[in-house]
Amino acid sequence: MPHNLKGKFINLEYINKNMSRGKGKLMIAYKFRAYPTPEQEKKLHEIFATEAKIYNEMIKKANEMNTHDLKTVEKTLRQIIHDLESLWKGKIYSMVIYPIEEKLLYNLKGLARLKKKGKKVGSLKPKEKFTFLFYRHHGFRLDIDGVELSKLGKIKVLFHRPIEGKIKGVGIKLDKDNKWYVYIVSEITPKPLPKTGKVVAIDWGIEKLLTTSDGIAIQNPLILDKLEERIKRLQKALSRKKKGSKNYEKTRVRLAKLYKYAKNLINDYLHKVTTWLVKNYDVIYVENIRVEKLIQTNKAKKLRRHILQANYFKFLELLEYKAKLYGKQVIKVSPKNTSKKCSRCGYVNQKLSLNDRIFKCPKCGLEIDRDYNAALNILNAGLGQPKAPVEGKPLLYISFSEGVYSKFPG
Numbered sequence: 001m002p003h004n005l006k007g008k009f010i011n012l013e014y015i016n017k018n019m020s021r022g023k024g025k026l027m028i029a030y031k032f033r034a035y036p037t038p039e040q041e042k043k044l045h046e047i048f049a050t051e052a053k054i055y056n057e058m059i060k061k062a063n064e065m066n067t068h069d070l071k072t073v074e075k076t077l078r079q080i081i082h083d084l085e086s087l088w089k090g091k092i093y094s095m096v097i098y099p100i101e102e103k104l105l106y107n108l109k110g111l112a113r114l115k116k117k118g119k120k121v122g123s124l125k126p127k128e129k130f131t132f133l134f135y136r137h138h139g140f141r142l143d144i145d146g147v148e149l150s151k152l153g154k155i156k157v158l159f160h161r162p163i164e165g166k167i168k169g170v171g172i173k174l175d176k177d178n179k180w181y182v183y184i185v186s187e188i189t190p191k192p193l194p195k196t197g198k199v200v201a202i203d204w205g206i207e208k209l210l211t212t213s214d215g216i217a218i219q220n221p222l223i224l225d226k227l228e229e230r231i232k233r234l235q236k237a238l239s240r241k242k243k244g245s246k247n248y249e250k251t252r253v254r255l256a257k258l259y260k261y262a263k264n265l266i267n268d269y270l271h272k273v274t275t276w277l278v279k280n281y282d283v284i285y286v287e288n289i290r291v292e293k294l295i296q297t298n299k300a301k302k303l304r305r306h307i308l309q310a311n312y313f314k315f316l317e318l319l320e321y322k323a324k325l326y327g328k329q330v331i332k333v334s335p336k337n338t339s340k341k342c343s344r345c346g347y348v349n350q351k352l353s354l355n356d357r358i359f360k361c362p363k364c365g366l367e368i369d370r371d372y373n374a375a376l377n378i379l380n381a382g383l384g385q386p387k388a389p390v391e392g393k394p395l396l397y398i399s400f401s402e403g404v405y406s407k408f409p410g
């Protein structure tokens with residue numbers, strides 16, 4: 001791969017939106033472990049607390065205003081930053097205050113969008129404290145072994161991989177497991193990969209993470225399932241401890257570490273799968289599924305968790321990003337009847353249930369793997385013409401460990 005995208009790719013959407021960028025360029029964020037001194041930690045906690053104070057004042061005001069005119073809200077929120085100057089002036093670098101307002105505005109816009117769709121939405125809740133600080137364009141300087149941040153001094157950083165592109169911003173974050181991280185946001189230029197002439201459609205699933213229209217199935221690692229017992233035990237232990245006590249903190253951090261371990265494993269897997277897809281195919285058709293909808297309609301807890309952990313959004317985000325970066329295309333098609341339709345004759349089998357793993361067509365007699373049938377339907381919908389299924393050929397099944405430790409086909 002021309003770019004080093006392995007490992008941490010993060011979505012800082014509200015920051016991304018407010019950053020200037022060259023035409024056709026893309027933003028990427030690298031994550032590195034950071035080691036602030038005890039004094040710097042103390043300062044950072046003070047800044048986080050102040051940020052929360054300002055944020056909470058803004059929420060109060062925004063709720064009072066009760067207006068849909070976000071332009072007016074934005075103006076008022078900006079004014080609050082000035083009104084509360086005594087809280088931060090001289091102590092906090094002024095440019096890191098504005099992202100607070102942007103974040104709130106971003107959240108308000110999200111709420112307004114949901115409301116418009118007729119969803120019931122609550123109001124934004126105040127924050128106890130922030131855990132993230134972002135320096136955009138100014139106020140930072142990178143060194144070989146650390147980063148210098150205005151009002152904080154030089155913070156030690158372990159740069160374990162090279163940074164590509166033009167550096168546009170630096171963030172510092174305290175993760176739930178009490179470890180510090182520095183984010184380096186940089187602007188990169190797309191580097192198209194050679195065309196392969198291949199087109200594919202993907203069915204996203206629970207049992208199999210995905211099934212392609214050319215008959216490849218990739219195992220869903222179901223990582224959280226494997227950790228379920230340990231997670232449950234820690235959650236139970238946590239509920240018995242007094243909030244804020246030393247023991248509570250210890251258990252909370254252990255739980256956070258476990259979640260992080262699972263998240264990293266899943267993300268790493270999704271990186272490998274998406275890289276394989278953009279390398280091997282020029283056009284990738286996916287179903288435009290709404291995960292919220294799936295969660296609402298499937299009351300079963302287990303299923304719900306599987307869908308969540310299958311991390312469809314993360315997958316799409318990575319896939320779309322990499323497609324842009326490497327000059328490939330991701331096209332979303334309507335999910336209508338992709339599971340229930342026969343990919344050979346078009347008959348819609350309304351009787352198909354979630355338990356039927358094999359699709360059997362009562363009209364033309366086709367019998368194929370249910371997910372493979374769905375992938376073919378997605379491809380047909382995308383291409384606008386039917387492609388005959390390959391019958392009698394078993395799916396090429398790639399298990400989780402192979403996917404992670406060896407290679408995908410192609």
Ligand SMILES: [Zn+2]
Nearest residue numbers: 342345361364
């Ligand atoms: Zn049929």
